[in-house]
Each structure stands twice: as C-alpha cells, then as structure tokens.
Amino acid sequence: MVAVAGGVAAGELLAGFASPSLSPLxxxxxxxxxxxxxxxxxxxxxxxxxxxxxxxxxxMALVIAGLAALAGVLELRRRFSGAVLVxxxxxxxxxxxxxxxxxxxxxxxxxxLAAAAAVVLLRLLVGRLAAWExxxxxxxxxxxxxxxxxxxxxxxxxxxxxxAAAAGVAGxxxxxxxxxxxxxxxxxxxxxxxxxxxxxxxIPAAAExxxxxxxxxxTPNRDFYRIDTALTVPAVNPDTWLLKVTGMxxxxxxxxxxxxxAKPLTERHITIACVSNNVxxxxxxxxxxxGWPVRDLLALAGPQPGSDMVLSRSTDGWxxxxxxxxxxxxxxxxxxxxxxxxxxxxxxxxxxxxxxxGLYGYVSATKWLTELKVTRFxxxxxxxxxxxxxxxxxxxxxxxxxxxxSGRPVSPGTVVFAGVAWAQxxxxxxxxxxxxxxxxxxxxxxxxxxADTWYQWKLAVDLSPGQYEVQVRASDxxxxxxxxxxxxxxxxxxxxxxxxxVDVKS
Ligand SMILES: Nc1nc2c(c(=O)[nH]1)N[C@H]1C(S)=C(S)[C@@H](COP(=O)(O)O)O[C@H]1N2
Ligand SMILES: [Mo]
Numbered sequence: 017m018v019a020v021a022g023g024v025a026a027g028e029l030l031a032g033f034a035s036p037s038l039s040p041l042x043x044x045x046x047x048x049x050x051x052x053x054x055x056x057x058x059x060x061x062x063x064x065x066x067x068x069x070x071x072x073x074x075x076m077a078l079v080i081a082g083l084a085a086l087a088g089v090l091e092l093r094r095r096f097s098g099a100v101l102v103x104x105x106x107x108x109x110x111x112x113x114x115x116x117x118x119x120x121x122x123x124x125x126x127x128x129l130a131a132a133a134a135v136v137l138l139r140l141l142v143g144r145l146a147a148w149e150x151x152x153x154x155x156x157x158x159x160x161x162x163x164x165x166x167x168x169x170x171x172x173x174x175x176x177x178x179x180a181a182a183a184g185v186a187g188x189x190x191x192x193x194x195x196x197x198x199x200x201x202x203x204x205x206x207x208x209x210x211x212x213x214x215x216x217x218x219i220p221a222a223a224e225x226x227x228x229x230x231x232x233x234x235t236p237n238r239d240f241y242r243i244d245t246a247l248t249v250p251a252v253n254p255d256t257w258l259l260k261v262t263g264m265x266x267x268x269x270x271x272x273x274x275x276x277x278a279k280p281l282t283e284r285h286i287t288i289a290c291v292s293n294n295v296x297x298x299x300x301x302x303x304x305x306x307g308w309p310v311r312d313l314l315a316l317a318g319p320q321p322g323s324d325m326v327l328s329r330s331t332d333g334w335x336x337x338x339x340x341x342x343x344x345x346x347x348x349x350x351x352x353x354x355x356x357x358x359x360x361x362x363x364x365x366x367x368x369x370x371x372x373x374g375l376y377g378y379v380s381a382t383k384w385l386t387e388l389k390v391t392r393f394x395x396x397x398x399x400x401x402x403x404x405x406x407x408x409x410x411x412x413x414x415x416x417x418x419x420x421x422s423g424r425p426v427s428p429g430t431v432v433f434a435g436v437a438w439a440q441x442x443x444x445x446x447x448x449x450x451x452x453x454x455x456x457x458x459x460x461x462x463x464x465x466x467a468d469t470w471y472q473w474k475l476a477v478d479l480s481p482g483q484y485e486v487q488v489r490a491s492d493x494x495x496x497x498x499x500x501x502x503x504x505x506x507x508x509x510x511x512x513x514x515x516x517x518v519d520v521k522s
Contacts, residue, residue: 018180019141020084020102023134025186027109027126032193035123036201036249036362039194040130043113043123045072050115080105084134091142098142099135106131120242120363137179144172197362200251204366207254209306209354213280216304220463225472227434229419233465233472234285235301237356242363243290243299243377245399250331250384254367259313259351263327263389266318273367276351279308284348284373285465287438289411291376291400292505296416296514300438302469305371306354310343310388313351319344319390327389327396328370328382336382337398338372339408340390347373347441348468351385373468374441376509379409406508413439413498415447415473415490415514422516428481431520433459434474437490443467445493449475451484459488467493479520487513 024041031039049057049072064071083105091098109127113119148168151160224233231239254273261269283306290299314326319340326343329335343349349372353359360366365383372380378400389396393407401407415437420426437444443464448456459475473488491497502512 017081017084017088018176018183019137020080020087020134022137022179022183022186023102023130023132024080025183025190026133027130028190028194029186030129031123031126032190032197034249035120035126036194036197036251038113038116038119038123039190040109040113040123040127041073041076043116043127044109045069045076046116047112048072048076087138088142091138092145098138102131102134102138106134119238141172141175141179144168144175148172197249197251200253200362200366203254204359204362207359207367209357209359210277210281212283212306214282216283216285217466219285219465223462223465223472225434225460225462225474227419227432227472227474229421230434230472231418231436233302233470234356235303237303237358237361237364240301240303240355240364241290241299243292244383245334246332246384249362251362252331252367252384252386257367257386259368259386259388261313261317261388261390263391264320264323265390266320267316269313269317271313273353276308276353276368279312281306281308281353282348282350283354284350285469286348286350286371286373287440287469288371288377288381289438289440291378291405291409291509293510294505295414295502295510295512296516297510300470302465303355304357305350305352306357307350307352307368307371310349310351310370310372311345313388314340314344314390317388317390323390323392325391325393325396327391327398328380328385329387329389330365330382330384331386332384334382335398336370336377336379337393337396337401337407338370338375338380339393342372342375342380349373349380374411376409376411378405379407404507409508411438411440412509412511413437413442413444413490413492413496414511415488415498417449417486417488417514417516420516420518423519426479426518426520428479428520428522430476431479431518432474432476433486433488434472435488435514436470436472437461437488438470439490439492439498440468443493444471444490445495446491447471447473448489448491449477450487450489451477453485453487456489479518481520481522484518484520485515486518487515489513 027040087098087101106128113123151165151168257273259271285304287302293299326338352371368385369383417435419434437447447459450456459473462472464471499511
C-alpha cells in the first residue's frame, strides 16, 4: 500500500506541474462519476452534500488501497505477479485519461509513470520484506543470529518509512499545487466572455471541403497544438492579473482583466503556426479568437519615435519580439481572452495571450501575457532569437496534403486529394498538385474564412494502379508561389513541397 501510495503521489505531483487540468486521479474520478447511474449520484449528493467529491476520493482511496494490498501479497508470493497487477492499473488509469475531454499527450503517460514508480517501490519493499522473512525462518529450522534478523528487519522498516514519508511529501505538494490550479480553473469557469463589438464574419458555407479525413476547419481547443517552454503550466489568477505597457512610451499603462473585458472586443478566426512546424506537419491550428486590438492599447501608451519592437513577456519570463508596425497596422493583432467561445484554456495562455495574424508563434503569440515593453530590435531580443532563431518570423506560404495519408493503400479510379494551404494576412490565391513531377494541375480552392486563416483545397484525379509521388504547391493572393527549396525549420521556418507517396492497388 505504501509503494502504490508513492506511485500515485508521484503521478499527481507530475500532473500538478505538467497537466493542471487533468491528473490521473481526477481522470479516474471523472470516469467513476460518469459511470455511476443518476439515482446513485443523487443519493450520494443527498448523503454527502458538498463533501461528495471528498467521499468519492475516500472511496477511490479505499479501492486503490485494497488492490495495492492484493498486489503486495501477490508480489511476496511470486515475483512480478503484483507488479503485473499494478501495471494493469496503470493502463486502466491511462484509459481513463483518454476518455476525458481535456486529454492531450502529457496526461496519458502520467498513470503509466505512476505505475512504474509504484512497481519500483513495490519491488524494493517486497525484496526487503522477503529478506527479513528469510533470515527470521531458515528452511532447515536452524536459528539465525538475532543481530542478523534485527538488521534485515531494520532495513525493511527504514525503506518502508522512507517511502511513506516521500509519498506523504509528494502528495502534500501535489495537493497544494492542485489547489492553486483548481482555484484558477474555477475562476476561469466563472468568467463569461463579453459579446464582441465586432463579431467574427460568418464562415462561408463552402469553406469546409467536405472530404472525409480532413481536419476540421476550426480546430477544437482540445486538439489545438501546444508549444511552450513552460515545464509547469502557469496558473495565473485572473483577479490579480495585470498587463503593463512599459518602455519607450509617452505614458505607462496598466490594465486589469476587468478593464480589458470592458473594451470593445473583436472576434476573428486566425490560423497560428509554429516556426518548428515541418513541411506537412501539424503544429498549426485555426481558432476563433476574441480580444482587444493591440493597436488600441498601444495608442493609449503612445510609442515614442525610434521604437520599432514590442517585447511581450509572460508570467514565466518567456518573451517574444514583435515588430511594432505589425502591432499597429490595420491587422487584427489581438490581446486575446477567448478561444472558440471559451476563456483561454490554461495551456493556451489563460487569462490573456497575444495572437498576431501572419507571424510565427515564437515572435508573437505570447501566452500568460503580463507585459508589453515598447523597445528597439537594436536593444532587446525575444527568447528564441539568441538561441539561433531569426529575429523576424513572418509565416511562410505553405500547403499540406491531408488526404490520402502518406503510405495508405488506395483503390484505382477517382482518387480525391485534399488538404490545407495558408499565407496568413495575404491569403491564398491558388493551390496546385502534381503527380510524379508531371505538370501542375490546379486544385479546387475553397473560400477561406479570411486571409488570416488557412484554406481547404481538393482535387479529384483518375488513377490506375501504380506508385505516385504527390506534391502540393500554394501561391498567395499576389501570385507568389511558396518556396520550393527544401529547408528545415531553423532559423525562420521550413520550406519545400509537402510530398506524399500513394500506392494505388486493385
Ligand atoms: N509564455 C509563452 N508563450 C508562448 C510560448 C512559450 O514558450 N511561452 N511559445 C510560443 C510558440 S513557439 C508558439 S508556436 C505558440 C503556440 O501556442 P499554442 O500552444 O497555444 O498553440 O505559443 C507561443 N507563446
Ligand atoms: Mo513555435
């Protein structure tokens, strides 16, 4: 039981750092709540009142303790039999996480890590216990010297006490961390987003190409890629959050979340992308963002002549350097509070982040935003610039083949190719596809939501059996085709044609 307590505590502690909205225990608890028939739920609520969650946790603790005891007895009888049982519960925990709506990759591995920790501790403790038993009763009935028995007993008890103490401390820390994250999650749940003064233009009916297997035109929050340097997702209290505009300004400005929410907000679909996205990769997503235009805030502060950059800083110290002109021109660069109709998820920068159409995230999309410093490129640099990434990061025109997936067998006849293309803030003018380096054929381009979002495209081709190399090329609204030279993401974004191989077989 002590070994499993250690594993569970380790899992919860890791979750506190890496996955504030979903821990192994909360996932299992969620599954139990979903599985319990409504009658039983009502009964539990009437019996325990607001302590129903505590009662659920106590019940879970009892069940886990019982199973842990069973695993301990098994392990003592036969090496690894208890470990297998613990492993099964780790897998069950991972399965529970997978059923939760907040699931991402990180929380899925946590129950497995917790089980691994529990197995290591179980082996350690059972090994010491067996050694003590071995010295206390030798098979041929000879008595072992008392000192030897005492030593092996002490060694077991020390390991037991050490593990229990470590589990207790880890559990306490996890509880404190979870308390802070829960407080922020609850504060987030209480927020009602204001109605936008300038609502998002409606999505054209034909914007979604309708091809099976295509990713949705608007990426759901839980599927949205996540990239940041934050080992622990910052838990920022929205009630005390402040944004400061500092540096080369006529007036320093401070803004609370209430101030920000009271401004006339703009809502827009904007596709953001990571500079680390490989050609054909999935570090790109399209959401409906709600926020206040950054230029309106900067206008209040009054940037001084000579300034040419805004260094935005997050609560964890991460920074991005964005050209001042991009934040003050007519594009919809937003101090975003909403993502697809919800307050920003914690992982995506709650309570406020930047979203700037046309720039890679590393030079623009600061999450957990807390400061905008008006400065000069000559004096300041964002987090990634001294680490080998370009000072400026405009998104490069690019395109991707989503359907059919590379390497999937395809039947002869009409084959539909489909994918996305983007040239944020300019818009896509044309998408072409070529087979086996033949002539480019123009694909059917769906209307975009706006120039700031990706566009879907499709092309139906008649194919006989054989091997095909399929490539896609996008051109922006000014007729400029994407760069065809194959280059890696560093220092300023990958280029080249997305290429998939399709095997047509009858
Ligand atoms: N505070 C903070 N904000 C950040 C980052 C970060 O590491 N820390 N990474 C940036 C990068 S590189 C990208 S691509 C986007 C990703 O935003 P998302 O995780 O919401 O998709 O966030 C940006 N904002
Ligand atoms: Mo990024």
